[in-house]
Amino acid sequence: MKRHIGTALLLAPMVLFVTMTLVVPFALMFVESVRDTDVRNVLPRTIEALEGWDPARPIPSGAYGALVRDFAAAPASEWGRAANRLNREMPGARSLVLATLRKLDAADATDPRSALIAQDARWGEPGIWRAIWNARGPWTAAFLLAALDLERGQDGAIATTGQSIYRAIYVRTFGISLTVTAICFLLGLPVAVYLASLPPNRAVPLLLLLMLPLWTSVLVRAMAWILLLQNNGAVNQALIFLRITTEPLQLVFNRVGVLIAMTHVLLPFMVLPIYNVMRVIPRNQLRAAGSLGASPWVVFRRVYLPQCRAGIAAGCMLVFASGSGYYVTPALVGGGADQMLGTFVELAALRYSNQSLAAALGVVFMIIFLSLIGALFAWLRPMRAATEGLRA
């Protein structure tokens, strides 16, 4: 009993930390992706007056008065978010709302409809009211749909939007990440094999060298790669000097630059897990297999490599997971067509101030990502059962 309490106490800080930094933010992100309270917070009376409204029918008469009262109630400083939210439903709504808000007098409550239409004729048309109705909240699927390039039409049906923005980005993001994983695997496996064959005192300094990219700032790394890979950079000058090519190759501000820069920093994540697993493989197994008549290649393929699968799986998952989230490096060393999902999350969150869309992009990304990781895990499970037997 005492041991259980002791264990629980030791684990408690980590559990608390993971909950606060992982579970809670994810939960908040899910909530934010469906939250739609910007308009509801400043137009409560108007939304109540529009209760049960069918946008095909005329505007309820009480709505105008409710709007004027809402305008009078909240100060202009709180209207930014609501105006922007409405603008997403109806382009032009932002300036319409903010302009009317400033010029409208509370005394116009006597005939709110005429007063509003006198400010701007659009208040008499259903457009802005439909926008308020669509943005009434408190929750909506609109942002999640937008993150999948879908939208709910007037009739309520879900259809693809005209501009396919994000689907191609998901394909591109995970495509780049998988490519980088594959390159890191091809480059990292031989390195891990070599390091595992060295005694620890020789391997550790080499491992430290391998981890050097992790100790530099991401911006410094990106700038260094630009300097090396640009048209008159060191790499191109070397290639031309060695007569491998006569014209400089475009190695940066395109996909090549992105792959090079990402592999550079993610390679240690592939090598270290594989190295750790390889280190504990008993050497006498390999010698035994050789003495039973297996060639070096067969020993490697059928005795050595299967036991490394856990390490390979860990390395691949680490590289894939890290790589999927990269966006600063691709933004700096890549071209316009190499931007990954993170760029769009940043654009939505910071530039467009559309936190809900940013959260929705994150939710869709997480679902796709977890599916891919789950598939990788499931694919490797049977292998692990096989290696269990081998070790016993």
Added chain:
Amino acid sequence: MKARLIIAALSATVALQGPAFARDLTVIGWGGAPQDAQREAYFVPFAAETGIKVIDDSWTGGVGVLRTRVEAGGDPGWDVVEAEAEEVLVGCAEGIYEPIDWSKISEKDNLIPAAISECGVGTITWSTGFAYDQDKLGTGPITVADFFDLERFPGKRAIRKGPKYILELALMADGVPANQVYDVLRTPEGVNRAFNKLETIKSDLLYFESGAQSIQLLASGEATMVLTFNARITAANETDNRNFKFIWPGSIYAVDSWVILRNSPNKEAALKFIDFASRAKPQEIHSRLVAYGPTNTAAIEALPEDVAKDLPTYGPNMEGAIALDAGFWADNIQALTERFNFFAAH
């Protein structure tokens, strides 16, 4: 005994954090050579005169960035920001800036009209346009239309990652007279026309975020022609002995203003700083260091010919140039930014 020592050390650490919570006045510029000039002309002399410490940092624009800071609630982290013309308008309408208390700005009567607005105090007149390396492309004359001519001038083109300025320049390159650019741009056909023009050079487009990157791309030869800002070209020519040329006809000039973010804890210090930066002498020093025009008329008059000739406000430089239509961008920056990012990413 040991436990008491540890507790005492921890308490001391906590107590020492106290003064650190009060934030110094934070002024945000656009980085690079222009900000170095601001530091020398404004930040350091202001701190020396008033004893108020100034921390300066840089940003790359976008009212959404400021919106996010203010709407997050509490201290926005930044106090005074140098904002572009339509960023001032949009943010003011949304209430994310503190209205300027003009009674505290002593030089109000000496400022040019474009520098006076509800939420902003104008600080510089600056120009955006195309530039190229004369050592590589010759002495020209090269026009705005040549930016889109990949046959006569092959090579990459670098532009800012945003729709402002490039859409106007694309229309001008497509033959729209300068004084009709914004009328055309207000129509959906006009916007499509501008994007179609950009589409013709899309495969050779590079994007940069900061002004300094535009100069770097031009200097390294990575880009043959770039969209950039006049003072950066002047600075590169003076400090790095470059032979860059800024294309003045067709360039677009605008006024940047200091704004104060709402809920800033350093409002009084911010107003004092803006007042200092609006005086004639600091502005004169600033314009000698970086080729942006002052907003204080006394400073404009005090500048000699050899300095004035690089400024956007100089007569010959204004021929063929147009003023930025801040109202147009205030209405359309959001939608056109989204469309531009979609264009860039696909």
